[in-house]
Amino acid sequence: MKNHSGIKKLLFAGLIIAGISALTAGCGGGPGGSGSGVLGGDVASRVYVKPGSYDEFYAFVSGGFSGQISVYGIPSGRLFKVIPVFSVDAEKGYGFNEETKPMLNTSYGFVPWDDSHHPELSQTDGQTDGRWVFINGNNTPRVARIDLTTFETVEIIEIPNSGGNHSSPFTTENTEYVVAGTRFGVPYPQKDVPINSYAENFKGALTFISVDPEDGDMDIAFQVLLPAFDYDLAHSGKGASHGWTFFSSYNTEQKNSLLEVSASQNDKDFIAAVNWKKAEEYIKAGNYKEMPARYANNEYSDKTHSATSTMKDKVKVLIPSECPGLVYFLPTPKSPHGVDVDPTGEYIVGNGKLSADLTVHSFSKMLKAIENESYETVIDGIPVLKYDDVVAGVVTKPGLGPLHTEFDGKGNAYTTFFISSEVVKWKLGTWEVLDRGPCYYSVGHLCIPGGDSKKPDGKYLIAMNKITKDRYLPTGPELTQSAQLYDISGDKMELLLDFPTIGEPHYAQAIPASRVVDKVVKFYPIEANEHPDATKGEGAAKVERRGNEVHVYMTMIRSHFAPDNIEGVKMGDKVYFHVTNLEQDWDTPHGFAINGARNAELLIMPGQTETLVWEPQKEGVFPFYCTDFCSALHQEMQGYVRVSAANANTPLKWWLGEEEVQ
Template sequence: DLHDFETKQIVVNPLFRSDHGGAFVTPNTEYVMEATQYAAPYTGSGFVPLEKFNDEYRGGLTYWKFNMEKGKIEPDNSFTFELPPYSQDLSDAGKGPTYGWGFTNSFCSERYVGGIERGRPPFEAGCSSKDTDFMHVTNWKKAGELVKAGKIGKKVNGMTLISMKEAVANDLLYLIPEPKSPHGVDVVPTGDKIVVSGKLDSHAWVYDWKKIQTAMKNKKFEGKDPYGIPIIALKDALDKSVAVGLGPLHTQFDSKKCVAYTSIYVDSMITKWDYCEGKVLDQLPIHYNVGHLMAMEGDSVTPDGKYLVALNKLAIDRFNPVGPLHPQNHQLIDISGDKMQLLYDMPVPLGEPHYVVAIKADKLKPAIRYKSGWNSRLDKRSQWKTR
């Protein structure tokens, strides 16, 4: 709660066994998106052998309903899309022309389960054997309306679950090929394009929403996946791909039109590029192995620009050693000019930095002090108040 920076609620997903990297909200905070990482049986009723992985293990995408008046998540009014066991990853919500839709990566559409002890390839190699994975496109707005009307979904472990069959029948779920093993899906500020990138492809792929909508409207699909979900062909969705460096991940946006910044993990640098013209504008070495990055309000419809923070996984030689562990490293970068300029290093202990956002301080109005007898966790007067 930004009123006092206190945790006011924690919810546990009754269907998932894991998730990964960030919570993503729809533009008006109608819902909070949470995707699985590794597939698991929904029932949680005991051991299910990996030989049944394709049939009984499932991924998923939960849209947690958020009550703005109460400032609370409402599990009873939330719902989950059943998804194939493709190891879903990061998500983003559409805005402007893409409002009402959500976009979610996957990184193991091979449905590989390992087996190095039996002479099979390592898990990472098996999950990288295909040239592409799938971006999941979900119509959360229509799904919410149908769930509220009682037309789709059933309760499983207390959560409303929309089956893949129901989602397909109601035009709620589509798949689009994306660069293999992606770790970033980012809707541009104008909402008409989606940028996807992954460590195993040196390009950032830019998808065009108009082309995607046309394919949906005309039901122009290249086929269906093993679970019956329609697949929109890459040529019917892709606008362009831009060579940005080895190991691109997360993209943030500038206040300048069409300007984006992508973290480059393997090359340890930030690439500034134009997603309208499809050209690289500048590259800045960072120290080292950047994962995510954060531009000021860089994932909103009105990015503020000026500064960017690289959330680096390694510091190596940037700081004096103070023990057996090295800190991670945040680097502040000036992006106000044509060329990026590194300003400052800040060591961060205990944990690899992941998805973060920035907001202007003058937009917040935090409490200066609590009222006497106030329960900060429940945000109301305590029953044990003394006066």
């Protein structure tokens, strides 16, 4: 057991050493330590959700470099579903069946993977409303929207002229916009230039994506073109500061090599404050440039059960020097990482990750400084406000390496410290540290349900750790990733639970289950299925040849396929299995897999149609079967396709049971 009640100074020094060893990676943690020294009382009962009972919260946890989102119950930490978003998922056929392939289309073509970082729940009047979750794709810049009635990805939009979509997709208080700030400066628009021409040719675009209040449809409303700093994170204002979005930045040095050193020189970097209501005025007045761009917007329909990809070719761009009052820079010490706005909208917390202090700006002071035109300097037409004019307070020496802050709605803030591996609770306004809780190890983001909204549903705090070391049974060099659950309802934080996660649990958002659970779709009505290749009854099942394409219109219901015997397929044919699940009950999916398929299976929800393309590689008779255990006669749910030589005369025939269907 590690003892955390030792002399503070010694502990502090120890944490620095632990932090540095974590940073240099792989230097080995203490062997065998369980590190759960502060657990007391009957903690188990507080995370125990008895069999058959529901959790109080849904948590949407990003899969980090898995590219997906996983859905957990809180407080139990039980995993319910992995929602495929930016990466193909053979288990669900996502990105493999014909219907979902367009979801992963980009201006680079089909991209089967991404790095997903920040799930963001939609909000109405500053409160999470349980309609959608947005998440950013970091590597090939994109933003996705997941529908919380089906828990499926229903839209992905690519961000043009951007690189590393990290400060994304943080929402405004009525989900007017989700944003996408580029982490990497890139030539704007992309072109072939020397890398060393960074300062003159590179730019940093902040993209505002509008969200249709009715159907959630995303569109790029405009981009704001800033100097090529690295835009790291963002949060929109709320209440009084509604109408503004704040982006943190580092590398204001505008270096393009050895950033570890070169981008850490300036004493202060900036938080960019963007007045998006002003931006709307400039757009309306036509005071924008239309720039060439190429980006995909992919949408999935629950009616056709299919996605379509549309390529778009221009974007509206606002240039700050031509749009006074659009952007201001707030000097913030030492490469601020997270920028977090408190529930009242007054305080803007800059988590200077290389600073020992935590800087908090005041929105009202910022407005006053703007009014007084009290500028330190102007960069590319963007006024830099004076630090002393905008700072509300400083939390002094709370820990090392502050990254992110969320709020409990009771006047308290919780900040994660990566290097000293802890969450620190402090008070807004007095800036005093109230409590600290160790994390195992090196916490990144944290999540309080609604913790970045106007109305936090605080009670729990989830710490998302970057390193686990000795916390779990080892699994070779690659260890599990992990999150930790704390009870924050009392004065002191209490660690309740460790739970492993899918990929890196980069960030998470949580919502009371009551805002989601009653809207969940149980199955798709078959009569509403508008898939062009749907087969809405066994009587309509058929097989058609069109040149060397064979289209099988197949149905599935407990416990057979119709048809289940098919002859007349020839070598060189491309066989399309359009399979419709005729079930109309909750929890009755069927799977479809065929011997030798070089893509994946289909996993078809009741009332849905999906298509698998199969190109036979050999002559013979090949079985197909249902993969999702559906019924007592699941093992009998199977069939055959006969494949003949290319020049054979085998007639096209299909049947089910003794009668031939055709």
